[in-house]
Structures are given as structure tokens and as C-alpha cells.
Amino acid sequence: MSKQKLYSGKRYKILIVIITAIIISFLFPKGESLESEVTIGSIWIQDDLIAVFSFPIIKQPQIYKAELEKAKNSVYPVFLKDETGVENNFDSLDQLKKQMREEFPQVKKNKKNLSDVFPFLSENTKETFFSLNTKNYEDLDQYFGDVRQILAEVSQRGLLDQPHDKIPQNIITIRTGNIDRLDNKFHFLNHSLAAAFAENYVNKKPYRADIKRAIIELSLYYLTPNLMFSKQFTDEELEIVQGKVSKYAGIVNENERIIAKHERVNPETKLKIDSYKIAKGEIIGDGGLFLQWLGKFFHILSILILPSIYIFLFRKGIYHNNLKIAIFAILILWISFVTFLLNQISIPDAARLLIFIPAVSMLMTIIFDSRVGFYSTVIASLIGGALRGNDYPFVIMNVIAGVLAVYSVRDIKNRTQIFRSFMFILLGYLVTITAFGFERFESWQKIFIEFSFAGTNALVSPILTYGLLIFFERIFKITTDLTLLELSNFDRPLLKDLARKAPGSFNHSLTMGTLAEAAAEIVGANPLLARVGAYYHDIGKTISPNYFVENQLTTKNIHEEISPEESAKIISDHVLQGIELAKDGQLPKEIIDFIPQHHGTTTIKFFYDKAIKLHGAEKVDITKYRYPGPKPQTKETAIVMLADTCESAARTISEPDIEKVENLMSNLINDRINDKQLDECPLTFSDIRKIKEVFGSILLGQHHRRIRYPKQEEMEKSE
Known part of the structure; x- marks a missing residue:
């Protein structure tokens, strides 16, 4: 089994979804059929439930237990x-x-x-x-x-x-x-x-x-x-006396109506529905139980297919990364296990609000984006509601609170902003709890009890999110937008070194960041990743900054004193040196990838041409004049490659205008295409056309021709 197949193989994606569905299907309340999964006070929205056979009404466990105790007390030693x-x-x-x-x-x-x-x-x-x-x-x-x-x-x-x-x-x-x-x-x-x-x-x-x-x-x-x-x-x-205590409170005859459509479920009808379910289970036997489990499995599978289709169509970055799919599965399983455990414990019904779905909403939003966060909220709420016996209010409460949690962190700038979500989550729960409470004529005491549990959820969810975010970032090596925002801070040691030791390269990186961010946004890539990747793509130049023209403050060029082969090696080494610096600085892999991929396997053309002039084409080994690669693998790294090429060349245009800039970009980008540098990335020709338009408008604005001031020539001369 290759690591790449495990990381992105299609069969493993399917396996993750199926295993998740299987596990969750075993967490349903045992032996319960959908018709029995109702709560007292809810409205029966299905058709009239008619008994297809006669069955006894089983007494409530606490009532039967009390009658047994009474019978026991009637027996004298x-x-x-x-x-x-x-x-x-x-x-x-x-x-x-x-x-x-x-x-x-x-x-x-x-x-x-x-x-x-x-x-x-x-x-x-x-x-x-x-x-x-x-x-x-x-x-x-x-x-x-x-x-x-x-x-x-x-x-x-x-x-x-x-x-x-x-x-x-x-x-x-x-x-x-x-x-x-x-x-x-x-x-x-x-x-x-x-x-x-x-x-x-x-x-x-x-x-x-x-x-x-x-x-x-x-x-x-x-x-x-x-x-x-x-x-x-x-x-x-x-034994004789207790044997006379009946387990049954009565009987429902064949073809008798158990509950009518739109009728409110009361304790008596709930008892009949539960008894009908048990009687059906006894009749259908083990084969029927398997069919029931199979129904639960497909129930969950159908819910999980919804985000799967969305991710496949609109979030290719997640689809091609099984680790990210596993994160989604882990969070859904976590919610399912918490729901299952609460179902097993005799606690107030309001304790269902301790299922921290808003934490899942925030985590998925921060790790991926707000739309994935929204889908995750809906899916987690639907599955939690199913495990709670088709608890419709539970679903609505958590969808509203979860969506507000998504909204609260959609544009998160720092980790402490996570705690801002407290008020949003609480607001979502308070509104929905009040709505359902008024609808069902519930007492204020019960409503306030639910408020207290909702407050606990609103308080704990941000704390859980904060802790689990660190866990997923470290264990799964996930780079979130929050991580990228932290890396974009110019006070980071690597960026400070770049600004101090190689100011020309630093300014070049800033310009590239602007280009890459704008281009990424228009082609559906990650703008923040593209911008931060551009900031760090040339950090290797801090090792030998004076060998790069943008950092040479004098007219003297060091490369004139060494051979083209040595120059090419120094230039290409900044890639390997940059990777080492990035690893030492504990940059995430997504950022490190920009360092080698923004050059791909292109030729260091200036020194290659110089070597040919000196020694002839047949004596020059082109491999010594190529960057080590690999070629760009993502839209973001490909955009940075094109931004690097176009931005550097645009500086050389004298008296730039729109025609010159567009022609230069077209030629440079075509060179990259002809050199097959973009063959391994998902950019389309339509994307490239959009990128050229964005680059053209930005570069023309940065390098437009300026009017010279009067006597500027005299001012430029030294006294």
C-alpha cells in the first residue's frame, strides 16, 4: 500500500464513509423502529397509525416496578x-x-x-x-x-x-x-x-x-x-403474588387506531406506540432486526452522501485529501457517541443540549471554510436528531445555533476570537428553545432548565473548539486559515530576516502576495494560502542575498566574477536552503511546497545562455541549470510561479503600457505552458486567461509611467 494511495485513494474515501455509517447505525436506540421514536408533546405528522394485529399495552417500567413493590409488601414473612x-x-x-x-x-x-x-x-x-x-x-x-x-x-x-x-x-x-x-x-x-x-x-x-x-x-x-x-x-x-401482577395495561385490537395524524403524543399514546414497536420486533424476529439495522445504515449513509457530493463537486482540496475527510468523519462520530451516551443515562430531556454541535460547526469553519461548516452543522444535527429518535426540535435548535457559530468565526483573525461565538450560540439556542416552549405550552420552569443547559453548551463549545483545533493542527498537520493569518504577520522571524537581509526580495514577495491573492480569488483557489505562500517563497535568499539582482545595491554584479555553472548552483540552492529554513521554522507543508514548486523544473535561462555562449551548447549540461522541482501541484503554487515570472519581468519594461505588459505576460506564461510546468496542477486555460487579466491590471497600476518633475535630472545628479 503506497502512502499516496492511502492519502488520496478513492477506495479509502468510500471506506471512511461506509465505516462511519456502520458505526453510527449501531448507536441507534436498540430495537426501536421509526414509528416509536417519538417524544411526549410532539405532533404525530405521519398518517394515522393503525394496528395490523392485536397487541398488549406494556406498562411503563416505573409503574410496573411500583406494582411489584406493592405486591412484595403484601407478602408476609x-x-x-x-x-x-x-x-x-x-x-x-x-x-x-x-x-x-x-x-x-x-x-x-x-x-x-x-x-x-x-x-x-x-x-x-x-x-x-x-x-x-x-x-x-x-x-x-x-x-x-x-x-x-x-x-x-x-x-x-x-x-x-x-x-x-x-x-x-x-x-x-x-x-x-x-x-x-x-x-x-x-x-x-x-x-x-x-x-x-x-x-x-x-x-x-x-x-x-x-x-x-x-x-x-x-x-x-x-x-x-x-x-x-x-x-x-x-x-x-x-413469586406467586408478583406473578399475578400484569405487565400489561390493556390491549389494542387489530385495526384499532393507535394515534391519528396531527395528534399530540401524550403518555398514553406513547405507551401504545412503544408497545406496538416491541410486538412488531417479536413478530419479525432476528431477520427483521437485521432489516431494521440495514434501514438505519442506509438512513445514515443517505445523510452522509449529501456532504460527500458537495465536497466532490465544490471542494476538491478536501476531496483529494483523505486526512481531511477523516477529520469530518471523526467529528461526526464524536457527536454520535456523545448522543448515544446521553441516551443511555437517565437525565433530564434538556440535557440533549450538551451535545456540542456548535463546536463541530466552528471547527469545520476554521479548518475548512464557512460553507463546509454549514454543511457539517446540518449533517451533525440530522444525525444527532436521528439517534435521539427523530427529535425534530433538537435538529432545529442545533442548526440555528450551529449556523450562528459558523457566522461568528467565518472571518476569524486570531484564536481568541473563537470565544466571541458564545453570544451567538446562546442567542440561537434561546430563540429556538423559547419558540418550541411557547408552541408546546411548556412551563417556564422547564424552559429555564433548557436555558441553563444551552448556556453550558454556549460556554463549553468555544473552549472545546479552541482545544480541538490545536489537536487537529498538530496531529493531522492541518493548515487552517487561522494558521495562515498568524504566518502572515511580518514579525515572524523568517519574514523579519527576509526584510532585513534581502529587502529587494522581501518587497518582491509582497508584490507577489498581492498578485497571487487576487488571482487565487478569481479562479476559486485559496487566496490566503496563495498570499502567505508568496511571502515565504524566497526565504532561501537570506543565505546569500547579494547574489540576487533585486538585492544588489551597487551596479557591480558578483556573478561577473564566477562561472555560469557556479552562478546557477548558487541561484538554485536558494530553493533547498529555503526548504531547510522553513523546516527549522516549523512552517506547515502547504507553505513549504511553495518554495520548490514556484520554480518547478524551469531553466535558469540567463546563466544557461551565458554558458552556451562560452562553451557551446554541446558542452553544457542543461540539468545543472534547472531548478530541482517538483512542478506546481496545486492552483496556489502554480499562481505563485506565474506571479513570480510576470512580476520580475514587468520591472524590466521601460515606459510600460497595457499592450507591453499583456504581451510580456502572454509570452512568459506560454513559455511555462510549453515547458510543461503547469501539467501537474489543476489550472485550466480559462483560469490562466483570468489570471493574466488580474496580473495585467495590477502590474500596470504598479509600473505605470510617471511624469518627471521639472529639474528632476539636475536633482538626480550629485553635487
Whole structure:
């Protein structure tokens, strides 16, 4: 793949457009058809929408979610009643009492340590029980009877396995077998309340404190919940109840009208349209979705074809430069991605004004021109509106604001002028927001919210433009009119050096700038580029200025002392030296091209003829007397070549008149044509005729014959 093909190849232009269209087509709201892409409050401008089949009306997500939440709140936590654990505890309690009786004799005789028996009880509790009179087990029976009573009463009241504050609702479901009953959770005990109940029960007994503590400890050890929360059964109940919540708000029958032409879209009709779209999507399946995507692709492609045709017909400079086409594609994709992201976020509808289309308008105007800026504004607005669901107000708002942004920078003279666009952008948005607000009877609150977003856009767009302009200039090596205006400042180091070291060449460049600018304007080239290119075309002469006749202040000619070949080399070297100076001065390529191309591969005729007279034609190598080239590749460099030729020669005419000037220009320009110097540039014969007319009028005005003052000859003589 050659670099030139990548830079200007036709297939790459087509590829850029197609890839851009493909990417954007994937950024449409998923699965949405055009009939559903409406906003509440807009007017349905298509024909009556009639249902071709029956379909359910899907509830709004927030309403359906609220109904599910309501259903969830109607389901009470399910607690299973299980007395098995309580019965087991009674058995364990009886077994413990029996074991204590058996262990009493052994402990009393110190044959067993307390620490070796009943490890689940504290030492204090064991000491309390084993300190009882072993001959009188009635006390032990009584104490264990108290524990049994506590367990029985707690079980009868019901012991929950969860604290009250962990149960979200006050009402709970008690399930016993297949029978459910509802009750308040506070009618039942939890562990802390059961402990308090046990303590209160024991405190009413006339026992010693240590016995009370022992009874409470034993009771708490055997307390087992008999009301167990069941997540499984609760979830099942929840699923049943939520399953009864319908997703649908009604049904639209076949052949029923969904919305009439010119009817305002309200929430109810919007719901029907959205539901119809979803139903159609389910019916058509994957094949239909592909066709829908294909429709979106051709939708975007048809929009992109508009600027493509304009650029092909009227902006050849952009058409032949794939980098410039890529800039257009990048900016359109940027707007598309921002629109897509805002579509994915739940934000106010007014936030659509944060899609900075005016920034694209200004960038395209500054980088190219105002007409390209206008087309870019319309295209970006149309694509943004499409991605927002055919949002007509969005398109109009951004076209108006974008066009005013184009107007604000159409004749930009410096970078800070970009910020002047703030008021123009804001004005465009304020007018259109107010217009649509009044048209739709929107509240002032909503209008002012949109004003605030519009103000943000108007403030941020110039800042974005300023930053992105620097980015594109550096990354894509783009030379904008703004760059050219900055380069035309005579305080630039290279121009200051030219004026100081080679004043004759500097004045010659200024005259050429005037000629080139006027000619470029009349043939549809870039006048500013032609003028600035003319300013810098001879900067190489600052290296050896005295070897060029316009800088020789004395009658002595240095070239008389050296050979024609040396003279030709010095003259032609100013091209290579100029290129080096331009690169060191970081001039853009568009300006550097003027340095070699304004001479093309022409012959340094004066010294070539001189060499032939000295050595004969057969001994002179003409290649040593030619400029290195290349020939002019653009209209601008060709114009500067012709301006250089005509301006230099016009100085030599004595007593110039219109006939002499026109004849001289015709001969010189014909020489360039016959030498095939203009074969590689897009100038036509019609362009050349116009250029000659412009050059003739300007040169005749600059070199007209002047009336000599009386005694001027005496004044010219030295005293």
C-alpha cells in the first residue's frame, strides 16, 4: 500500500464513509423502529397509525416496578411452627436431672471434680445444684420443674428465631402444617424477651440468688425457637403474588387506531406506540432486526452522501485529501457517541443540549471554510436528531445555533476570537428553545432548565473548539486559515530576516502576495494560502542575498566574477536552503511546497545562455541549470510561479503600457505552458486567461509611467 494511495485513494474515501455509517447505525436506540421514536408533546405528522394485529399495552417500567413493590409488601414473612425441638428439650431436661442424681454421690465423695461433669453448665451453677441435700431430691425436682414450666410457657407463647427488628413487617404468617394464620410479630417472643420472661418468672420465687441464677441459666440453655423463618416458603409466596401482577395495561385490537395524524403524543399514546414497536420486533424476529439495522445504515449513509457530493463537486482540496475527510468523519462520530451516551443515562430531556454541535460547526469553519461548516452543522444535527429518535426540535435548535457559530468565526483573525461565538450560540439556542416552549405550552420552569443547559453548551463549545483545533493542527498537520493569518504577520522571524537581509526580495514577495491573492480569488483557489505562500517563497535568499539582482545595491554584479555553472548552483540552492529554513521554522507543508514548486523544473535561462555562449551548447549540461522541482501541484503554487515570472519581468519594461505588459505576460506564461510546468496542477486555460487579466491590471497600476518633475535630472545628479 503506497502512502499516496492511502492519502488520496478513492477506495479509502468510500471506506471512511461506509465505516462511519456502520458505526453510527449501531448507536441507534436498540430495537426501536421509526414509528416509536417519538417524544411526549410532539405532533404525530405521519398518517394515522393503525394496528395490523392485536397487541398488549406494556406498562411503563416505573409503574410496573411500583406494582411489584406493592405486591412484595403484601407478602408476609412465613414462620413454620415446629414443636419437635421443645419436646426434645423436655426429654433432655429429664435426662439431665437423672444424671445429676447419679453423679451426686461421686461428687460428694470427691471422687469426681465438678469440672469433669456437665461441661455445658457454668461452675457456679454446678456448685449450686451439687450443694443440695442429696437425701432430699424434692428441691431438685422443684427447680427442674420451674425450668420445664418456663420452657412450656415460652413455647406456648411462641419463640421466634429472629429478633423483631430483623423482621421487615409487623404482620407475619404462622404456618402449621397446611394451615396459615396471620398474627402480629410482637405477640411472640424472641430470645431476649424469652430471657426476660425467665428472669421475671424466677424472681417471683422465694429462692436464694444462686439458685435463681442456676434456674435462669438452665432455662436459657434449653430455650429453642419453635417459630422458624422459612425463606423458601416466603419467596414462593412472593413469586406467586408478583406473578399475578400484569405487565400489561390493556390491549389494542387489530385495526384499532393507535394515534391519528396531527395528534399530540401524550403518555398514553406513547405507551401504545412503544408497545406496538416491541410486538412488531417479536413478530419479525432476528431477520427483521437485521432489516431494521440495514434501514438505519442506509438512513445514515443517505445523510452522509449529501456532504460527500458537495465536497466532490465544490471542494476538491478536501476531496483529494483523505486526512481531511477523516477529520469530518471523526467529528461526526464524536457527536454520535456523545448522543448515544446521553441516551443511555437517565437525565433530564434538556440535557440533549450538551451535545456540542456548535463546536463541530466552528471547527469545520476554521479548518475548512464557512460553507463546509454549514454543511457539517446540518449533517451533525440530522444525525444527532436521528439517534435521539427523530427529535425534530433538537435538529432545529442545533442548526440555528450551529449556523450562528459558523457566522461568528467565518472571518476569524486570531484564536481568541473563537470565544466571541458564545453570544451567538446562546442567542440561537434561546430563540429556538423559547419558540418550541411557547408552541408546546411548556412551563417556564422547564424552559429555564433548557436555558441553563444551552448556556453550558454556549460556554463549553468555544473552549472545546479552541482545544480541538490545536489537536487537529498538530496531529493531522492541518493548515487552517487561522494558521495562515498568524504566518502572515511580518514579525515572524523568517519574514523579519527576509526584510532585513534581502529587502529587494522581501518587497518582491509582497508584490507577489498581492498578485497571487487576487488571482487565487478569481479562479476559486485559496487566496490566503496563495498570499502567505508568496511571502515565504524566497526565504532561501537570506543565505546569500547579494547574489540576487533585486538585492544588489551597487551596479557591480558578483556573478561577473564566477562561472555560469557556479552562478546557477548558487541561484538554485536558494530553493533547498529555503526548504531547510522553513523546516527549522516549523512552517506547515502547504507553505513549504511553495518554495520548490514556484520554480518547478524551469531553466535558469540567463546563466544557461551565458554558458552556451562560452562553451557551446554541446558542452553544457542543461540539468545543472534547472531548478530541482517538483512542478506546481496545486492552483496556489502554480499562481505563485506565474506571479513570480510576470512580476520580475514587468520591472524590466521601460515606459510600460497595457499592450507591453499583456504581451510580456502572454509570452512568459506560454513559455511555462510549453515547458510543461503547469501539467501537474489543476489550472485550466480559462483560469490562466483570468489570471493574466488580474496580473495585467495590477502590474500596470504598479509600473505605470510617471511624469518627471521639472529639474528632476539636475536633482538626480550629485553635487
